[in-house]
Amino acid sequence: MNKAIHFTLNGKPASREVLTHRLLLDLLRDEIGLTGTKEGCGTGDCGACTVYLNGKPVNSCLVLSGELDGADIVTIEGLKIGPELHPIQKTFLQDGGAQCGYCTPGMLMMAKALLDENTNPTEEEIRFALAGNLCRCTGYAKIVQAVQDAAAMLRK
């Protein structure tokens, strides 16, 4: 079933005819061409597909396009505004917060969501916030470090 929807994508208004059963993840990657958002498990366990829907981080692999009329969507491509990298992107680079990199977009989205609410998180608060983002390279220590360093940068 087709449906015309109007939404905001990375701050810009967009209109599209979508199939209602198409997943937001597939709409972003296969139709709009924003391939920064990754598919890991496809069942809401790994967080690689995290995007912001109406300001809140969600798994885009579990959102149907038919629900999206009027939605505000932000993907990893919309994380930085302007030419400067977001502090969380800088510290992931600086601290080696990525190994294979597949989980990184989701990690960055979730880390920014945490830092938007709390610029001085403890290690346990960071681990709690990132519980739904799996890194199968298991490089969690440096990811946590990168979030702590980004928080310090944001507090300055």
Added chain:
Amino acid sequence: MKRTEPFEMYQPTTLQEASRLLKEHGPGGRFLAGGTDLVIAMKEKGLLPKYIVDLKRVPGLSGIREKGDGSIALGALTTMYEIETSPLIRKKYPFLAQSAAEVGSIQIRNRATVGGNMANATPSADVAPALIALDAAAKIASASAERTIPLKEFFQGPGQTVMNTDEILTEITIPKTDPRLVGEYIKFSPREMMDLAYVGVAVVYNLGAQDKKCEGVRIVLGAVAPTPIRAERAEAALEGQVLTEALAEKVGQIAAEEAKPISDVRSSADYRRAMVGAMTKRALLNAAVGPATSWYDRRDRRY
């Protein structure tokens, strides 16, 4: 991962319209709330709804409201994250906020709704034991009528509730509680996060300030029967008594006898039963000392 098959999708803006759609289009339709169960069922288990009725355009179905009579209404579309972070719930019922925080990840909890979680009637649903322990009721509406039933009687079996296909769960109501009320929810699972409960135990009781007696005892078990169940013999054993470690142990053993667990890929029935005993004891004793401050604290907490 398999993709969902095409289906018709409706977005009604009133409850009457939503209910009528199910009645007119007949079997094979599903209501959609947060989609964290429904979409997974379509992708993973091959569920093929003929049509989907998205409830999110119906106004008034979400949010947490304290009413004049001291009761609290949770709109069916209130998300787990809203319950987990609500100042009102955290203050009055920290164990309920915590049970919501046990569900999936933040990404899941931003979508998963309390109504969807109840309507899907998974035996291991994390917020069900705490809500039943608070004597919560389910408000159910159809195009022509509305009824309210205790949440304890709402569940009929795995995936089954008392609702007819054209009925919609609109609200969970928590009646006014005693100011002495304390409670605890323990989710027992091998991973600390992102896992389903092997055993879930919610306990609630009114703790006498002077005499330290326990009254209005509720002990509710999740994941160890076809539905969440109250361990009523265990409740009776504690009613009016002063809680001691020995009594908590005994009450836990009675609760274990009342559980009806199955063996599956996660755990054997015997193990689940033993853990009901241990977790009930721990929950009763933890409740008396007050809420844990963080998940690190909670993990290591032994009253």
